Amino acid sequence: MSTYFRHFGGVSIKEVIEITNWKIGIQENLIDVNTAIxxxxxxLTNGKDYLWLDTNSDGGIISFTRYGTNNSDFLIDLIxxxxxxxxxxxxxxxxxxxxELSEWIEENTFFEELEKVA
Numbered sequence: 001m002s003t004y005f006r007h008f009g010g011v012s013i014k015e016v017i018e019i020t021n022w023k024i025g026i027q028e029n030l031i032d033v034n035t036a037i038x039x040x041x042x043x044l045t046n047g048k049d050y051l052w053l054d055t056n057s058d059g060g061i062i063s064f065t066r067y068g069t070n071n072s073d074f075l076i077d078l079i080x081x082x083x084x085x086x087x088x089x090x091x092x093x094x095x096x097x098x099x100e101l102s103e104w105i106e107e108n109t110f111f112e113e114l115e116k117v118a
Contacts, residue, residue, distance in 0.1 A: 009081025012059040
């Protein structure tokens with residue numbers, strides 16, 4: 001089973017790598033953050049769980065996918081502002097107008113607090 005997540009917080013993969021010791025890679029090879037940004041699709045691992053990320057050309061996280069039993073909480077807890085495909089299906093987006101959704105996303109972003117602790 002897989003779960004797709006959409007990120008709305010504008011956090012860059014560079015920011016994530018700078019404050020963690022997580023690794024990024026493609027297939028069987030580890031890569032550096034600049035190569036990851038160039039590729040725009042790569043995995044992120046905390047050493048136990050793996051997520052496949054999509055980024056824009058500046059390294060901003062757009063979305064990520066969890067496959068199998070991999071736990072996505074390690075990234076969600078860090079970057080916040082993330083909605084799963086199931087929340088989208090349940091209509092969470094449709095419950096808010098644009099301003100309310102922005103407010104909801106802001107209230108559910110914990111990156112700044114976690115960055116201070118990390």
